Amino acid sequence: TCRAGSQCPACGGPTLDLESQRELLLDLAKRSILDKLHLSQRPTLSRPVSRAALRTVLQRLHGPPQGAPPEANRAQDYEIISFADTGLSTINQTRLDFYLSNRTAGVMEVQQASLMFFVQLLPNASGTLKMKVLVSGSHNTNLTLATRRLLEVDASGWYQLLLGPDAQAAYSQGHLTLELVPEGQAAQGSVILLGAAHRPFVAARVRVEGKLRVRRR
């Protein structure tokens, strides 16, 4: 503030040594903050605050990343896992059906899907297993050849096959049928297990538009 007939304090006045000036400024800063918060003195914490509460507050405070669209319009990514219903299977082919609930089907876009299945190798069997994959969608009962994949099968265990666009489209509509036909050197010495502990499944990364939520089970 300008005082009539004299210089303002910022322009000169009595010179303080650096330490005193620093003390003065610190005191001014403290008083300024307390005044603005309507506090007469700094609060003394009466009870500890949980770190979880603090974390929640900080997350709320920082909000969604800058430039992100509003929550309601933002597409959500999920992973959906569907276990197979086993259909008519023989020693030479395994038929698997995957269903989605009506609520989920048709409103999501499948970005990637893969089939997981357990191959049991018979003793002394090993080598290359060629897997023919036939696919059928919900509107088409005929199975068509989707892919032929080579799998190096050297031990019993879980194996993965990435599913192509045909299978992804059928899955997003709610019903996917796959038929696996083992071929090649190891075909006779291997079995795809279908029991409860080895049930084949499709793991799909999907994107759901809008507010629909899909709970992973």
Added chain:
Amino acid sequence: GIDCQGGSSMCCRQEFFVDFREIGWHDWIIQPEGYAMNFCTGQCPLHVAGMPGIAASFHTAVLNLLKANTVAGTAGGGSCCVPTTRRPLSLLYYDRDSNIVKTDIPDMVVEACGCS
């Protein structure tokens, strides 16, 4: 606005940071870690007096010099080095009841200085 650098006696902004840990306030102020208070200091000769914030403009200084010559003796000095731009300070802190409070206190951080 001009930031103070060694040797200059003209109106400028001096940076001053209050570290909450250093003053023992970090236990109740969660964020930020400190307060960039800053302040204004320096001489304001009459010829740079004018509209705050544009005192550093050469043209303004010339105009004000003319004005000062005209009114010299009647104004009697009194131009102040004052904050011309400020911004709020956002605080996240525990209140007396250990509630977590977020508040923005306006005009707390001096961004630029000029002669009034």
